[in-house]
Amino acid sequence: MAVEPAVPAELLDRATALTESLAPLAADVDTGATDGTAGLKLLKDAGLLRLLVPRDSGGDGLSFAQYTRILEVLGARDAATALALNMHNVSIGALCEAAGGRLGTAGRSFADWAFREITEHDRMFASATSEAGSGAKLRGVRTTYRRNDGGYVLEGQKSFVSLAGVADYYVVAARDAAEEAENEVSHFVVAATDEGVAFGTPWPGQALAGTHTAGMTLDGVRVGRERLFLGVEGMSLFKLVREPHWMVSGYTGAYLGLAGAILRELTESVRTSPARAASPVVVRELGRLSIRLTAARALTYAACAEVDMARGTQGTNAGVHAAKYAVGELLADLVASAPQLVGTAALDRRRPLQRYLREAPFCSVMPAKPDECLAYVGKTALGVNLADARAFDW
Known part of the structure; x- marks a missing residue:
């Protein structure tokens, strides 16, 4: 357990x-x-x-x-x-x-x-990292900053900014406009009220409207030197490569809770249907999913404990990638199994289950994606030095 x-x-x-x-x-x-x-x-x-x-x-x-x-x-x-x-x-x-x-x-x-x-x-606070075409990968950031009058001026477009227009501050990833090196990425804190900041209309997704996600435009936004994250330029990619747990598995707890909620709804629906509860196929499937949830939960909390004890080691970093992958695959499994287990009850808009099932697939599009998680764990097993930013597509 x-x-x-x-x-x-x-x-x-x-x-x-x-x-x-x-x-x-x-x-x-x-x-x-x-x-x-x-x-x-x-x-x-x-x-x-x-x-x-x-x-x-x-x-x-x-x-x-x-x-x-x-x-x-x-x-x-x-x-x-x-x-x-x-x-x-x-x-x-x-x-x-x-x-x-x-x-x-x-x-x-x-x-x-x-x-x-x-x-x-x-x-x-909220994060403003993702951009069209590159997602949340820092190496693909096209938003730029330039030094001006003791501070900075930011220009660019961000996509999928959660808490858009709701948060007070946004931590914006940008590269130095005067440098060619794609690894030189910094973060700046931009206030929602800063001149030149604008947000688009909320993204019309199939679920998760409560995240209030939209695009963000930075048009000549001026920030003081004191708004440079941690007071150091060019450290963002370096920090992410060595300690990726926030970017990779910060979400994992929320999706683990969602997985538990889906399984509880499925179990309760079966329990109230004598015919389904008597089906050996249904009972075995509930057992299989219960085991997968227990395993994913154990892996998640083991990885989190490693972050607390040995943050930034390659073993810890592989662990958080493994946990993110396990929870995402569990959710995909739950979504696929729901119609078999409970039939049309999975689509009943009067029940929360249908919303849970629409929310679940988003786990696999959040960083790190399933193939990226597998690649990280596989490269760790092969002894690749993933502290080197060139060893992985960041």
Whole structure:
């Protein structure tokens, strides 16, 4: 059985209580009957934006494994809001982990500012990395920055920005316009209210409307030197290559919760149908899926524990890729098996199961994709040095 991370009871209770408010909203947000930001406001009001912020900076100081457990709880009732919370934490997770190390004067000042914005003003951060044609791969970033008057000017287009127009700040990936090297990528914090920032209409996907995802335009956006992430240029790809867990498996907890929710719905539907419950084929299939869920959960929490104990080692990095792959494949299996197990009940819009089944495939399009996960684990097995950015398509 998986060793569940020990999360402070008060935080676990708060997350559980939040799901009771989120669950009734989820269906209406999904169909557009309710404002897609409703769940995000509840998330902010619950004080969960500071989960990762170090305790000495006013946050809860959760570990990666503990945070993943919170995501699992939220994802079991409202995957969209759980993913939205993760988008906030993908943006600040590396900063929270680095806070206990040697940041230097500029880095320390940046961290102090970001943590105050979250803990004192409930500011929400989001990631603006993905671009058309290259997805979330930093090496393909075409958004640029140039130095100007002691600060920077950003130009570019971002696609699939979650929390678009909802978050207060966006951590934008950009390359130096004056350099040819594609590996020189930096991150900058852009405020939603900065001149030159604009958002498109929300993406009309088949599910997950609650993530409020849209394109973002940066047209001559000026930011001060203090908005350079960690106060250092050109470190983004270097950091990702060595510590990819946020980009690769930050989402995994939310999707693990979704997988558990799907299996519970399937099981309950079978239980209330005597004919299906008496079918040996159905019973065996439920058993197989239960084993797969248990295995994926164990792998996820083992990988998260490795992040907490040995962040950045190649074994740890292979583990988070393996966990992301396992959860994504489990969800695909659950989607394929649902009609066989429960028939038309899988499509009944009055039940949450049909929404869960529409949300599930998105796990495999989030980085890292299944083939990328397999390639990473395979290269690790072959002894390839994946700390070298040239060894993998980042």
